[in-house]
Amino acid sequence: MARRRASQFLAGYCCSQSHSLVRRPPLCSQEPASISAPGLPHTHGKATSMFKPPSKLYRKLNSQTSCDIMQVHYSRTYGIHQRSFTSAAINIQRSPSFSKLNSDDIGYFKSMLGDKNVVQDEDRLSAANVDWMRKYKGSSQLLLLPRNTEEVSKILHHCNSRHLAIVPQGGNTGLVGGSVPVYDEVIISLASMDQIISLDKVNGILICEAGCILENLNSFLANEGFIMPLDLGAKGSCQIGGNVSTNAGGLHFIRYGSLHGNILGLEVVLADGTVLDMLGTLRKDNTGYDLKHLFIGSEGSLGIVTKVSILTPPKLLSTNLALLACKDFLSCQKLLLEAKRELGEAISAFEFMDSDAMDMVLAHMDGARNPFPSSSYNFYVLIETTGSDESYDKAKLEAFLLRSMEGGLISDGAIAQDINQASSFWQIREGMSEATVKAGAVYKYDLSLPVEKLYDIVEEMRPRLGEKAKVVGYGHLGDGNLHLNIITKQYDNNILAQIEPFVYEWTSTHRGSISAEHGLGLMKADKIHYSKSPETVQLMASIKKLLDPSGILNPYKVLPQSMLQ
Amino acid sequence: MARRRASQFLAGYCCSQSHSLVRRPPLCSQEPASISAPGLPHTHGKATSMFKPPSKLYRKLNSQTSCDIMQVHYSRTYGIHQRSFTSAAINIQRSPSFSKLNSDDIGYFKSMLGDKNVVQDEDRLSAANVDWMRKYKGSSQLLLLPRNTEEVSKILHHCNSRHLAIVPQGGNTGLVGGSVPVYDEVIISLASMDQIISLDKVNGILICEAGCILENLNSFLANEGFIMPLDLGAKGSCQIGGNVSTNAGGLHFIRYGSLHGNILGLEVVLADGTVLDMLGTLRKDNTGYDLKHLFIGSEGSLGIVTKVSILTPPKLLSTNLALLACKDFLSCQKLLLEAKRELGEAISAFEFMDSDAMDMVLAHMDGARNPFPSSSYNFYVLIETTGSDESYDKAKLEAFLLRSMEGGLISDGAIAQDINQASSFWQIREGMSEATVKAGAVYKYDLSLPVEKLYDIVEEMRPRLGEKAKVVGYGHLGDGNLHLNIITKQYDNNILAQIEPFVYEWTSTHRGSISAEHGLGLMKADKIHYSKSPETVQLMASIKKLLDPSGILNPYKVLPQSMLQ
Numbered sequence A, B: 001m002a003r004r005r006a007s008q009f010l011a012g013y014c015c016s017q018s019h020s021l022v023r024r025p026p027l028c029s030q031e032p033a034s035i036s037a038p039g040l041p042h043t044h045g046k047a048t049s050m051f052k053p054p055s056k057l058y059r060k061l062n063s064q065t066s067c068d069i070m071q072v073h074y075s076r077t078y079g080i081h082q083r084s085f086t087s088a089a090i091n092i093q094r095s096p097s098f099s100k101l102n103s104d105d106i107g108y109f110k111s112m113l114g115d116k117n118v119v120q121d122e123d124r125l126s127a128a129n130v131d132w133m134r135k136y137k138g139s140s141q142l143l144l145l146p147r148n149t150e151e152v153s154k155i156l157h158h159c160n161s162r163h164l165a166i167v168p169q170g171g172n173t174g175l176v177g178g179s180v181p182v183y184d185e186v187i188i189s190l191a192s193m194d195q196i197i198s199l200d201k202v203n204g205i206l207i208c209e210a211g212c213i214l215e216n217l218n219s220f221l222a223n224e225g226f227i228m229p230l231d232l233g234a235k236g237s238c239q240i241g242g243n244v245s246t247n248a249g250g251l252h253f254i255r256y257g258s259l260h261g262n263i264l265g266l267e268v269v270l271a272d273g274t275v276l277d278m279l280g281t282l283r284k285d286n287t288g289y290d291l292k293h294l295f296i297g298s299e300g301s302l303g304i305v306t307k308v309s310i311l312t313p314p315k316l317l318s319t320n321l322a323l324l325a326c327k328d329f330l331s332c333q334k335l336l337l338e339a340k341r342e343l344g345e346a347i348s349a350f351e352f353m354d355s356d357a358m359d360m361v362l363a364h365m366d367g368a369r370n371p372f373p374s375s376s377y378n379f380y381v382l383i384e385t386t387g388s389d390e391s392y393d394k395a396k397l398e399a400f401l402l403r404s405m406e407g408g409l410i411s412d413g414a415i416a417q418d419i420n421q422a423s424s425f426w427q428i429r430e431g432m433s434e435a436t437v438k439a440g441a442v443y444k445y446d447l448s449l450p451v452e453k454l455y456d457i458v459e460e461m462r463p464r465l466g467e468k469a470k471v472v473g474y475g476h477l478g479d480g481n482l483h484l485n486i487i488t489k490q491y492d493n494n495i496l497a498q499i500e501p502f503v504y505e506w507t508s509t510h511r512g513s514i515s516a517e518h519g520l521g522l523m524k525a526d527k528i529h530y531s532k533s534p535e536t537v538q539l540m541a542s543i544k545k546l547l548d549p550s551g552i553l554n555p556y557k558v559l560p561q562s563m564l565q
């Protein structure tokens, strides 16, 4: 493997931008027809134009309700042979404690919300009943569109006293089946609550309603010299209330950290309609228990988030992006450590992929191009830095890369020279998900692991599955977040049995998390024990019962049903 | 007010250090005689040698129990004429639901912990019964020193079944009376649980027992290239478990944020002895409710923290410190905004003080020196930056200050040239608390307020109190944390009535917090309503009852007693 000389490396690509390097097409929020490509999985990061939805096809499908038809479509396009679309597939019974909606309920909602905010139209309902991946599908007969906190409170008060189950819905981009009904739960959409309330320009504190779309908030802030502290591929559709409720991670997590650190306050409506005003705007407030954290990441099962107060960092002007090749995973790890030490808080993304992942993108994604065509390497790393001093930032990254190359951590590398090159680098990383789907039937796992163990599961999985499967690893290395993808010719229960529960058990043994950023939702509600101790899960269940004694908030999700009876 | 020319300013002091600028003498942890000067209040930041305790005097006092004698001492030395030392003063009755300790209890504890970890010695007990400020004093007859989580669990299991109330005690440096008993609660000290368990050098994740002293952790980390994300004047005594339990802020809060963002996991023992293993080491983990946040800042009232997992930032090598003069508070505010924008995450401290505060330090603190002797200004700001690139960091700060001076935000300024100058700058800020105490009887308020309102309360207080009082304002401007200090000749109930509840009401009206960083403890348990809504306080009380049905954990603290019956 030829090692490029350091001087050559530096003479290579070189630039910095004053704007976002990659233009990501927004996902439109209220019209699922334009937000999703059936069968296209999560892009884990920035969405690029590769992810344009086949909207016509979807519209056709959307007017149908049979999951068989959907399955045929999926298998034709991507060779995936089994999907579960209904609650039956996850073996959960409708809870007998819930009432059925009646005409008095509808009458009450109409009198309170106005006719147009009480949606019974079949097309709109069927869109809201299906999740982004088309994997989960409920059969709700009612979608409500409250316009303010008081209306949310009245809705919940009514539903609680009538034992009507509900599901809060934001942008419906969640990936674990949390945002759609399982049976006939009333869907409460926050879409009409999208007002920006205030921006404190001294402290960068934004207060807004929960239904604000992440990208809209970012655009608003950009004009004021701030940015949102989180960024997701779904930003054109997802709502800040949904982000808070899933504790979304995303691309800039390595820079700005968790929402537990950035959210300053919340307004939340509890199951019985009580409004909890915790909408603080203070960086420091040690008066009693900090209850807002209970709602961050509780996936709509403890309350409906109606307003959010969030600390927004200043918008910085220079961005640099480098794609690097490393000989082994240890070098990637060491590079991360050195980068944290030397580039410090300038790092805004630190992604990695193995050579099988790279090969898969190159083989399946039109236009994907290897910047190191003459050689092949075992691992690739993408480092983005963002700062306020264009020439210094660039020089600092260059110097760091030079040292890393001289020290043997990097075998080759390139700094994007212009926006096109930056796009083509991102395209490789972002094309990964789609490439794996194009390559065959794919089993996807989103794991959080200690960085030094992170790649072991990939290496253990390979001999375990042998020739039958291609195992690739990539993800947010900087956050210890691995996307383990296993691609086979076709879906096969024997292979599945070799993967699960092994992958969950392995993750558990290494004190990892079986859900790094997507939550548990419906998909992994009964898998929580792999990541949390029995006593902790027991306390979660007690808190759920304390806050929502009738269990009307997003039932069947997050916690095992058995613990809530 | 002469404005120094920018060129002159830059030709002035100039340096950067590769080590901490100020050497702070550690506060010794287990021997209160050496940690505290009676009557010396909280230093709010780095402790300097100014705060050397009159230990002989204290030892004499410590062997006595009469609060009258203490009061005489205080008033003689510092002119403070009223202090409350016992539970009587705060009008709380011992809860009849608690049992009294008997010989069987002692026998059980001795058999389980060994004789030497069951402390009944009067001197040691009386030290543990009194808080750092000598303001609160309990009458516990028993101090237990568990050595591991299992022992903590067995102690709590026993106490819970016997209805024996307990108080968890860390370094006993808390400033709101939370760490000492009110009556005869059993003191559970974490001092013997001070083992470092592991450091993940790739991710900078430290796991340690709760009794580790903050400064020891920092020294350990320094050798490994990391630092703790928090720094307090009390670091030589306070324990990480105490920091977590008070959600301590401190000097570097502006840089590294809240412990809610930095703590990755906790092990906590609940009231009934159940061990909650939430000791995750992952940056991302979205599996269920993130319960560790309930315990961060709950001041020992929901459980005893036994182990901590914390994200530690890399240790950076260059530090710069500037003391600046501003003509008005608006300029300080604008300077903060500009500094955040231009210096970004390089800022590691941003403190302010008004001219009355400055004058008070100059008048009362030996050795305090005004760096701008020929002029007097209305406000002073201290900016510290920390980075990895010595010459660049210095140049960047200089350039920023130059622009700020040209733009009129700064009227004068100096960059510390060596460690002595840096110390003398810090001495001004850190001498503030002691200076106010020396100046007379002082009423102290630790408020969190929106930055643009932060100084208004100082300005409203002045005409309100007239000639009778000197009102000074200083604090952690970067975090919106004001220390409002009102100094009078002698303590006077009429003056108090003009301050309280006005100061709490004013803070509440402006959605501020009546406790920015110290917690509520015993002192402000019944003031919580000024900062939290009734519904939120109600939910806190429900959670307290859920986790600690017998109320044995740190009773009379954090929440109003009336809500827990």
Ligand SMILES: Cc1cc2nc3c(=O)[nH]c(=O)nc-3n(C[C@H](O)[C@H](O)[C@H](O)COP(=O)(O)OP(=O)(O)OC[C@H]3O[C@@H](n4cnc5c(N)ncnc54)[C@H](O)[C@@H]3O)c2cc1C
Binding pocket: A042, A043, A044, A045, A047, A132, A167, A168, A169, A170, A171, A172, A173, A174, A175, A178, A179, A180, A190, A210, A211, A231, A232, A233, A234, A237, A238, A239, A240, A241, A242, A243, A244, A245, A246, A247, A248, A249, A250, A251, A299, A300, A301, A303, A304, A305, A306, A517, A518, A521, A554
């Ligand atoms: C292309 C794409 C890229 C993605 N990238 C990332 C990524 O990088 N990182 C990451 O962490 N996730 C990612 N996700 C998943 C992520 O969870 C969601 O994008 C987002 O946070 C959910 O917001 P939403 O408004 O769409 O919520 P929804 O999907 O509508 O809801 C998600 C959950 O939150 C609940 N909920 C929604 N709004 C509220 C509310 N106001 N109050 C209470 N509960 C509510 C719902 O009931 C549901 O349980 C991605 C998804 C897609 C489709």
Ligand SMILES: Cc1cc2nc3c(=O)[nH]c(=O)nc-3n(C[C@H](O)[C@H](O)[C@H](O)COP(=O)(O)OP(=O)(O)OC[C@H]3O[C@@H](n4cnc5c(N)ncnc54)[C@H](O)[C@@H]3O)c2cc1C
Binding pocket: B042, B043, B044, B045, B047, B132, B167, B168, B169, B170, B171, B172, B173, B174, B175, B178, B179, B180, B190, B210, B211, B231, B232, B233, B234, B237, B238, B239, B240, B241, B242, B243, B244, B245, B246, B247, B248, B249, B250, B251, B299, B300, B301, B303, B304, B305, B306, B517, B518, B521, B554
């Ligand atoms: C000189 C000085 C400077 C200070 N500076 C700052 C500052 O800059 N910022 C700031 O925020 N605070 C500051 N403080 C106050 C601060 O709260 C404490 O210094 C520190 O966080 C408390 O730690 P400790 O171990 O001394 O806890 P203690 O004082 O022993 O206890 C504090 C509270 O936590 C509980 N507790 C302690 N340990 C545990 C445990 N393991 N499990 C459960 N509960 C526990 C106690 O019951 C009590 O309610 C300062 C104090 C002093 C004396």
